[in-house]
Amino acid sequence: MILQFPLKWSIFTCVPSFQNADAWSLMGHIKYLSGEVAEAKDCYERTLSFLTDPSETHSIYLRLASIYLQDGEFSQARQTFLQACRSSPSCVSWLGVGIACYRVCNIHLKVQYAKLLVVLLIITLQNENIHEIQLIN
Numbered sequence: 485m486i487l488q489f490p491l492k493w494s495i496f497t498c499v500p501s502f503q504n505a506d507a508w509s510l511m512g513h514i515k516y517l518s519g520e521v522a523e524a525k526d527c528y529e530r531t532l533s534f535l536t537d538p539s540e541t542h543s544i545y546l547r548l549a550s551i552y553l554q555d556g557e558f559s560q561a562r563q564t565f566l567q568a569c570r571s572s573p574s575c576v577s578w579l580g581v582g583i584a585c586y587r588v589c590n591i592h593l594k595v596q597y598a599k600l601l602v603v604l605l606i607i608t609l610q611n612e613n614i615h616e617i618q619l620i621n
Contacts, residue, residue: 505534509544516547525551542572549580558587578604 502508512527528548531538538544545568552561562584568577582601 503534505531505536505538508534509538509540512544512547516551521551521554525555542568542574542577545571546576546580549584553580553584553587558584562588573604573608575605575608578608 508527508531512524512531515521515527516524525548528544528551531544532541532548545564549561549564549568552558552564562581565577565580565584568574569581578601
């Protein structure tokens, strides 16, 4: 006889309090991919609140920042994208900074900041991160 569980059931519903940043990160990814964005946001925020960083912070920063953008929390999105740039700069993270700043400035992006983003994009290009550039298109 095969036991069947409801579709929403997962192993994480059985373990409400664990102190592992990677476990919270994984749970956030599962929630994000299943469309439960508010729960994913909570998981990602909890992941980043641990003293020890999870093994992969870049994807957490990018997803959390994109959730902030969707929720209209543009200043928070900008800060989170900047954290992603500090940990592992990429075209996608700098593009996120630009989008968030554009939204924060109420559709009036400052020329100096735009020039800075272009310079950072050129630096990323010089580091031969062609794969990341292709993600933008």
